[in-house]
Amino acid sequence: MTYQLAVLGKDLQSETLLAERLSRAAAHVADVRVSAGSDAAVMQSAQIIFVDGTGDDPSRKLAGLDRSGRAIFLVLNENASIPKAWTEGAADGVLLYPFRPLEILSNIQKYEQKLLWDEVTRLNTSFSELLSRLQGDLQVAERLQKSKLPVRFPEIKGFQVTTRYLAGMRSGGDHFDLAESPDKNTIAMVLSDSSSYGLSSAVLSVLMRVMVKLSFDEKRSSSDTVRKIQEELLATLGEKDRLSLFYGVLSRKDYRLRYTNLGSSSAFYSGNGGAFRALASASTPISRAAGPDLVVSESELVLEPQGRLLLVSDGFVEAAGGSGAFAELIERFREAPPADMVNELVFKVKSAFEEPDDMPAQDCTATVFDVDSRLIRLA
Known part of the structure; x- marks a missing residue:
C-alpha cells in the first residue's frame, strides 16, 4: 500500500x-x-x-x-x-x-x-442508533400487542380475576382472553403463546373469539374447540411455528372446568387451604410437524370455594428459574392477595433488568382466578 x-x-x-x-x-x-x-x-x-x-x-x-x-x-x-x-x-x-x-x-x-x-467509533455510533431504533420498534410492538389484549375484563360473579402482561423481545407473543356466555352459565378462557409474529395475538384474537362462541355449547368439549383451532391454523403454520395453548370452559352449574392444555403454558390449581398442583400438559404445541395427528385430550377439574387457579406463560416460569423454583414461589404467595402474587412475578422478571426500560426475553402473562368463598352452584 x-x-x-x-x-x-x-x-x-x-x-x-x-x-x-x-x-x-x-x-x-x-x-x-x-x-x-x-x-x-x-x-x-x-x-x-x-x-x-x-x-x-x-x-x-x-x-x-x-x-x-x-x-x-x-x-x-x-x-x-x-x-x-x-x-x-x-x-x-x-x-x-x-x-x-x-x-x-x-x-x-x-x-x-x-x-x-x-x-x-462509527460502528459504535451506528450500533447505538440501531439499538435506539429497535428499542423504539419494540415499544411500538409492545403498545400494539397490549392493544390486542383486553385492558380489563368485565366483572364475573363468583371470581376475582387478576392479570398482568409484560411484552418481551422475542418473536411471537402471548394472548389471554376471557368470555362469559350471555346466560352467564359458562365461562371460557384461553391463554396462547406463539413462537412467531405470524401466530401472534393480532391473528389469534379474532380466531379465538370465534371459537369461544362455539364453545358455549355445553355439549362441546374443550378438545373439540382446540381441534377446530388447530385445523384453522395448520394451513398457515411455518416450519418453525409453535403454538402453546390452554383452553378451558367452566360450567357454573357444578363449577367443573373442562380444559385442554398443549405445549409450554402452565396452569396450577390450589383448593381451599391446599397446596398448588400443576395441571399437566396433554401434548406438544400445535405445529406443522405435529400435524392433524396431534393428540388433543380433555381433562376436568372441579373448583372449590376459596380455590385459586393460575394460568401463566413460560416467560414468567423461566424468569423465576424454571418449573421447580416457580412452584416454590407461588406456594409462598398462596394465601396472599392475587395482586401481591402477580406483583411478585413481575418483580422476579424486572429484577434481572440492567436498565428501567429493559424488556424480558419473551412475553410474560399471568392470570389469577380466585373463587369466591360464597360460591353457589346453579341448579
Missing part, C-alpha cells in the same frame, strides 16, 4: 525541502509518496499530513485542517519547546527532525490505529 503524505510549511520552498528529506527517510520502511501541501489537490488526497512546527505557532494551520480519516503530526526540532497546539490535542503526534525511519514508521502505524479507532 502506498501512503499519501503531505508536508505543510511556511512556504512552497520549505515544504519541498521537508518533503524530500521525509521521502528519503521513509523509503527504508514504507511505500510512501510525499508532496508539498501547498497544492490543494495534494491536501485533498493526503492520508497523513506533517505540519512544520519549527517556526511560528502552527495553531492556525492545524485549525484549518480536516482531520476526518487522516492523521496529522507536528514536525519539530529535537530541542524545540512543545507548542501549545500539541498540548491542546490539535495534532495526533510529533515527528522530530532529523527524521528517523523508525519514527516515521511509528507515525504511519498511529495513522492505521486512528483509522481503526474511527471505524470502531
Whole structure:
C-alpha cells in the first residue's frame, strides 16, 4: 500500500525541502509518496499530513485542517519547546527532525490505529442508533400487542380475576382472553403463546373469539374447540411455528372446568387451604410437524370455594428459574392477595433488568382466578 503524505510549511520552498528529506527517510520502511501541501489537490488526497512546527505557532494551520480519516503530526526540532497546539490535542503526534525511519514508521502505524479507532467509533455510533431504533420498534410492538389484549375484563360473579402482561423481545407473543356466555352459565378462557409474529395475538384474537362462541355449547368439549383451532391454523403454520395453548370452559352449574392444555403454558390449581398442583400438559404445541395427528385430550377439574387457579406463560416460569423454583414461589404467595402474587412475578422478571426500560426475553402473562368463598352452584 502506498501512503499519501503531505508536508505543510511556511512556504512552497520549505515544504519541498521537508518533503524530500521525509521521502528519503521513509523509503527504508514504507511505500510512501510525499508532496508539498501547498497544492490543494495534494491536501485533498493526503492520508497523513506533517505540519512544520519549527517556526511560528502552527495553531492556525492545524485549525484549518480536516482531520476526518487522516492523521496529522507536528514536525519539530529535537530541542524545540512543545507548542501549545500539541498540548491542546490539535495534532495526533510529533515527528522530530532529523527524521528517523523508525519514527516515521511509528507515525504511519498511529495513522492505521486512528483509522481503526474511527471505524470502531462509527460502528459504535451506528450500533447505538440501531439499538435506539429497535428499542423504539419494540415499544411500538409492545403498545400494539397490549392493544390486542383486553385492558380489563368485565366483572364475573363468583371470581376475582387478576392479570398482568409484560411484552418481551422475542418473536411471537402471548394472548389471554376471557368470555362469559350471555346466560352467564359458562365461562371460557384461553391463554396462547406463539413462537412467531405470524401466530401472534393480532391473528389469534379474532380466531379465538370465534371459537369461544362455539364453545358455549355445553355439549362441546374443550378438545373439540382446540381441534377446530388447530385445523384453522395448520394451513398457515411455518416450519418453525409453535403454538402453546390452554383452553378451558367452566360450567357454573357444578363449577367443573373442562380444559385442554398443549405445549409450554402452565396452569396450577390450589383448593381451599391446599397446596398448588400443576395441571399437566396433554401434548406438544400445535405445529406443522405435529400435524392433524396431534393428540388433543380433555381433562376436568372441579373448583372449590376459596380455590385459586393460575394460568401463566413460560416467560414468567423461566424468569423465576424454571418449573421447580416457580412452584416454590407461588406456594409462598398462596394465601396472599392475587395482586401481591402477580406483583411478585413481575418483580422476579424486572429484577434481572440492567436498565428501567429493559424488556424480558419473551412475553410474560399471568392470570389469577380466585373463587369466591360464597360460591353457589346453579341448579
